[in-house]
Amino acid sequence: MNMHAIRIHDFGGPDALKDDVLPLPRPKDDQILVRVEAAGVNPVDAKMREGKVSSVQAKDLPLVLGRDISGVIESCGTAVQGLRKGDEVFAFVGYDRGAYAQYVMVKAGEFAPKPENLSHVEAAAVPLAGLTAWQGLIDHGGLASGQRVLIHGGAGGVGHFAVQIAKIKGAWVAATCSGQDVDFVEKLGADQVIDYQKQKFEEQVGDIDLVFDLVGGETQDRSFAVLKQGGALISTLQEPNKNKAKPKHLFVANYMAKPNAAQLAEIGRLLLAGKIRPFIFKTFKFEDAGKAEQVLAEQHVQGKVVLTVGH
Secondary structure (H helix, E strand, O other): OEEEEEEEOOOOOHHHEEEEEEEOOOOOOOOEEEEEEEEEEOHHHHHHHOOOOOOOOHHHOOEEOOOEEEEEEEEEOOOOOOOOOOOEEEEEOOOOOOOOEOEEEEOHHHEEEOOOOOOHHHHHOOHHHHHHHHHHHHHHOOOOOOOEEEEEOOOOHHHHHHHHHHHHOOOEEEEEEOHHHHHHHHHHOOOEEEEOOOOOHHHHOOOEEEEEEOOOHHHHHHHHHHEEEEEEEEEOOOOOOHHHHHHHOOEEEEOOOOOOHHHHHHHHHHHHOOOOOOOEEEEEEHHHHHHHHHHHHHOOOOOEEEEEOOO
């Protein structure tokens, strides 16, 4: 049996995405084969397509793009227990496989049960962005109840989860965003929303325990001023300046999110309980993956962009 998958054979623009016919993968041991119903679109997908991700080289091409999926188990490896064909899951898959495909082989540490109250489109918006927010705030940032947190880019894919997760964990949350996103971020639960187009965040907040930086550049540099002694500056984009961190004994880190089934399951329980929710900006058909990536790069996006996968 064969399937369709969106791959790149060369680095380039959206036209580098090609619809290829590939053999259907077969799961081994503790792996499952998932019939994909929806796939999330993330900024890292375009960076990989353009050849701007160091871990992906020309020798790795052709390559299926995409990192997160929601779908239905088609078959299970021989060592899989407690799961069967027809079970619904969502997953954050490794670079070696990709998510823009009708079927994806998923490893044991990458998936969790799909929350029953979410559609496949909603569930596909969660894994990469939700885990990026979770790992940045909790694993790297050491977020604790009662802390003061500043999130840069609170309206985006990762940011809108970060605001909700920080609030659930008992933090006081400030977030920066553009003027048109202020109402959206307030509804997410932020205690203070700063319109970066009209206000300087360092004039609006201070005594911050944790800055979660999803913007980088001069925004990151200016963030040192608002942090309290012994605070933390965590970024998904670039390594914060360690020399600037020394006077206040700040912990600084740059990271990339990794698949984590246990954390994804915990996020799934929060979604099922209605304590957090994904926001879908726009959906595209599977074959329009290039258009979806263009929208993410060129338009002002609140929440996530998702592909619907036909069969």
